[in-house]
Amino acid sequence: MSVSAAADRAVCAPLPVLGRDVLVPLVTGGEAVYAALDYAASAPALQRVWDDVAAYAPYYGSVHRGAGYLSQLSTDLFENARRTVADFLGCRPDDQVVFTRSTTDSLNLLAAALPQGTRVFVFETEHHASLLPWERRADLAVTYLNAPRTPQQAVDSLEKALATREPYGPALVCVTGASNVTGELWPVRELAAAAHAHGARIVLDAAQLAPHHPVDLAELDADWVAFSGHKLYAPFGAGVLAGRADWLQEAEPYLAGGGASRKVARRTDGGVDVEWHTTAARHEAGSPNVIGAYSIAAACRALTEAGFDGLVAREQELIAKVRAGLAEVPAVRVLSLFGDDAPRVGVLSFVVEGWNSSHFAAALSAEYGIGVRDGLFCAHPLVRTLLGSEPQEPGECGAPEAAPGERSLNAIRVSFGAGTPDEHVERFVRAVKELVADGARWNYQVEDGRCVPARSAG
Numbered sequence: 001m002s003v004s005a006a007a008d009r010a011v012c013a014p015l016p017v018l019g020r021d022v023l024v025p026l027v028t029g030g031e032a033v034y035a036a037l038d039y040a041a042s043a044p045a046l047q048r049v050w051d052d053v054a055a056y057a058p059y060y061g062s063v064h065r066g067a068g069y070l071s072q073l074s075t076d077l078f079e080n081a082r083r084t085v086a087d088f089l090g091c092r093p094d095d096q097v098v099f100t101r102s103t104t105d106s107l108n109l110l111a112a113a114l115p116q117g118t119r120v121f122v123f124e125t126e127h128h129a130s131l132l133p134w135e136r137r138a139d140l141a142v143t144y145l146n147a148p149r150t151p152q153q154a155v156d157s158l159e160k161a162l163a164t165r166e167p168y169g170p171a172l173v174c175v176t177g178a179s180n181v182t183g184e185l186w187p188v189r190e191l192a193a194a195a196h197a198h199g200a201r202i203v204l205d206a207a208q209l210a211p212h213h214p215v216d217l218a219e220l221d222a223d224w225v226a227f228s229g230h231k232l233y234a235p236f237g238a239g240v241l242a243g244r245a246d247w248l249q250e251a252e253p254y255l256a257g258g259g260a261s262r263k264v265a266r267r268t269d270g271g272v273d274v275e276w277h278t279t280a281a282r283h284e285a286g287s288p289n290v291i292g293a294y295s296i297a298a299a300c301r302a303l304t305e306a307g308f309d310g311l312v313a314r315e316q317e318l319i320a321k322v323r324a325g326l327a328e329v330p331a332v333r334v335l336s337l338f339g340d341d342a343p344r345v346g347v348l349s350f351v352v353e354g355w356n357s358s359h360f361a362a363a364l365s366a367e368y369g370i371g372v373r374d375g376l377f378c379a380h381p382l383v384r385t386l387l388g389s390e391p392q393e394p395g396e397c398g399a400p401e402a403a404p405g406e407r408s409l410n411a412i413r414v415s416f417g418a419g420t421p422d423e424h425v426e427r428f429v430r431a432v433k434e435l436v437a438d439g440a441r442w443n444y445q446v447e448d449g450r451c452v453p454a455r456s457a458g
Contacts (some may be wrong), residue, residue: 011317012310015302016047017233017419024369027442027453032369035424039231040180040347040415041373043211045295046233052298053235053291063290064259064281078290081297082280088300089225089242090216096245098280099238099293103207104129106226106241107174109283110203113251114140118170121145121161121200123154124381125337127180130205130226131381134174147385150338151187155194162198171200177209181379181386181413183319183347184338185209192221201244207231211417212315212345214308217243229292233418234299238292241283249278253285260285303418311418315346318416318425322348325429331355331436335386335411347415349377351387352436357410362451363440368431370424373413383411 023031036044056077061070063078082097091097100106111133114120120134123145134142143161148154158173165171173195178185188204195202201223206215210227217225224243229236253260253276260282263275276282303311323340326332331353336342352360361374376383389409414428443454 010310011314012306012418014314014421015233015306015311015418017044018047018050018235019044020419020421026369027366035368035370035427037414037416037420037424037428038371038373039211039417039420040208040377040413042230043233043417044419045235046299046302046419048302049234049295049298053295056294057291060291063288065287074290077294078288081290081293084297084300085240086242088215088304089240090214090218091242092218094245095217095243096248096280097240097242098248098283099288099296100226100241100283101237101289102129102230102239103127103205103226103228104133104239106239107203107205108133108136109241109254110224110226110247111137111140112254113247113283114172115170115247115250117141118172119143119165119200120172120174121158122174123147123157123176124385125179125181126174126176126379126382127205127207128378128380129207130174130176130203131379147337147382151190151342155187155190158191159194159198162194162200165198167199171195171198173200173202174205175202176205176207177215178212178345178347179337179379179382180208180347181349181377181382181411182336182338182342183208183344183415184336185213185343185345188220188222192223196221203243208345208347211303213312229296229299232296232299233302234292234295236289236292236295238289238296240296245278248280248283254283255285257285259288306418315417318420318422319344319346319348321422321425322414322429325425326350326432329433329436332432335383337382337386346417346420347413349383349386349411349413351411352432355436356451357412358451359440359444360435361412362444362453363435363442364428364431366444366453367435367441368427370428370431372428373415375410377411377413387411 022034024034059070059073061074063075086097107130116139118140120140120142125147134140145157148157175191177188192202203224204222206225206227211232226241229238261274262277265273333351335349357374361372364370444451445454
């Protein structure tokens with residue numbers, strides 16, 4: 001469903017999340033309800049997910065290894081979680097769902113499983129989780145594509161790059177579903193079609209897409225998808241790699257150990273012979289994170305039951321509020337690859353003329369109780385391209401990182417989602433306007449490379 005179509009549907013109320021009533025101190029005195037506007041880094045856990053995990057916790061037991069009741073229950077929950085995630089992602093009958101630690105872990109697993117000599121094509125606009133894993137194998141040939149300025153340019157650039165490769169041999173395209181810097185949606189279905197037309201496969205980094213929009217592997221015609229639970233409103237450190245089984249089955253296990261091995265026998269020469277599993281267990285050695293897997297499944301159920309139509313519609317209203325508010329501040333420039341009208345999720349990055357980004361973010365937190373992120377967002381090539389500058393070591397907090405009219409060196413990111421109340425984004429917009437108009441009300445200093453409030457205002 002398109003963003004515009006979803007916006008015409010009924011709007012959901014914010015979903016209850018942990019921390020929604022947390023009070024934080026302000027340097028200017030008093031307290032404020034914390035406005036968590038850093039969803040792109042880690043989204044707060046849904047209350048529903050936390051309650052589901054808490055209800056299971058007393059029944060925690062070993063997985064795949066015990067004959068006792070709790071072990072059997074935990075094994076059933078773990079495998080049912082796999083099926084829930086498969087349904088959430090629209091997996092095909094032969095696809096596998098592997099539980100990992102994170103999106104980064106998932107893509108490193110896939111990189112380790114690629115056939116020898118695979119050609120990998122990746123845009124420089126990717127998050128480091130999907131930009132860097134391929135370089136670790138010397139036998140892979142990696143082609144980095146320049147940042148496109150339109151969705152069609154992305155497709156054309158990939159088509160051109162794929163047309164120059166050898167017609168035979170394995171190839172993989174890696175692409176994000178939604179940018180963790182600009183929030184812009186990428187043309188995944190069209191890129192998948194281009195990849196397959198040239199005999200390549202495609203993996204989708206859905207870390208920023210899955211919490212905001214439905215992800216259907218079959219509909220998108222993607223070969224694999226990776227995402228993290230901590231961005232999908234689930235606590236704990238778990239992630240998913242889901243998709244085609246063949247390369248995963250043929251690869252050496254990601255980790256060697258119990259659970260990945262089906263049978264181990266001593267040889268007469270003193271060594272051991274190992275028969276590895278061909279199921280997802282092949283890459284899940286060791287005792288699995290059953291709590292993490294169960295929390296991801298609980299988040300999948302909660303989002304599905306809430307309905308993405310209403311969630312998307314509400315998020316578009318929040319995006320419109322933020323964009324309209326920032327547009328009223330001439331000193332603010334919102335970063336974009338595809339232009340102001342490009343469909344996006346609730347992630348926006350911007351710079352403020354005359355302000356050090358770390359200073360601005362610190363003031364939002366200390367004076368307004370608003371949590372955002374500043375820097376390069378683990379997407380250094382993309383942010384540097386958007387800013388047209390190289391990063392520098394931080395200077396004094398009160399000093400601008402770039403003089404008026406010059407290019408900024410870092411950026412500020414605001415991100416939100418299913419649990420964000422209207423008041424949080426309204427407070428954010430008001431705070432930006434006040435800081436630009438009146439300046440910070442407190443002194444700040446650099447500690448360990450970051451701006452922090454000084455011990456006194458004067």
